[in-house]
Amino acid sequence: MCSDQAKKQIFENYPAGVVVAANLLSAIIYILGAAIILQINLWAMLLYLAFCLSLEFKLMATGCVHCYYFGRLCFSGKGVVSSWFFKPGDPKKFTAREISWLALLPDMLVVFVPVAIGIFFMFWEFKGSMLMLVVGLLIVAFPGQGFIRGALACCYCRQRELGCPAEKLFKKS
Numbered sequence: 811m812c813s814d815q816a817k818k819q820i821f822e823n824y825p826a827g828v829v830v831a832a833n834l835l836s837a838i839i840y841i842l843g844a845a846i847i848l849q850i851n852l853w854a855m856l857l858y859l860a861f862c863l864s865l866e867f868k869l870m871a872t873g874c875v876h877c878y879y880f881g882r883l884c885f886s887g888k889g890v891v892s893s894w895f896f897k898p899g900d901p902k903k904f905t906a907r908e909i910s911w912l913a914l915l916p917d918m919l920v921v922f923v924p925v926a927i928g929i930f931f932m933f934w935e936f937k938g939s940m941l942m943l944v945v946g947l948l949i950v951a952f953p954g955q956g957f958i959r960g961a962l963a964c965c966y967c968r969q970r971e972l973g974c975p976a977e978k979l980f981k982k983s
């Protein structure tokens with residue numbers, strides 16, 4: 811839920827601190843996930859990181875290009891980065907997109923796959939270090955990202971005012 815002050819204050823470009831915090835959190839998720847998957851082998855870890863990178867590019871190619879923040883500093887900075895690689899899209903397509911939890915499944919796999927692998931390894935041979943990696947990943951991915959979206963990103967977003975299917979989905983849950 812956005813505070814009244816947040817509803818009034820919309821960022822045309824987000825403060826650098828928000829962008830740094832959002833990217834730091836994403837980087838921590840990828841690093842913790844990669845550290846868990848490294849227990850299989852280096853190739854599995856590289857495959858995991860390539861999958862994460864492909865999701866970032868897919869989001870920029872299919873979402874950010876149509877967003878109000880294309881070419882601007884959104885909370886994640888991808889509005890600017892996507893403008894380095896892609897041409898501007900159609901803003902109508904952003905609001906017309908249907909987003910469901912099923913469509914978000916690939917993004918959730920970034921967390922669920924390493925968590926499942928970590929739990930499997932702990933059944934095999936319990937290690938406190940693995941438990942810390944799994945718990946740390948869950949905390950950063952859920953309360954951590956929830957805080958970034960809920961307190962720092964969506965409430966100050968012009969695209970939310972224009973219409974954002976993802977924000978509507980998060981609000982319903």
Ligand code: SF4
Pocket residue numbers: 877885963964967968969970974976977
């Ligand atoms: S409302 Fe939230 S999810 Fe939607 S574009 Fe803005 S920051 Fe992203």
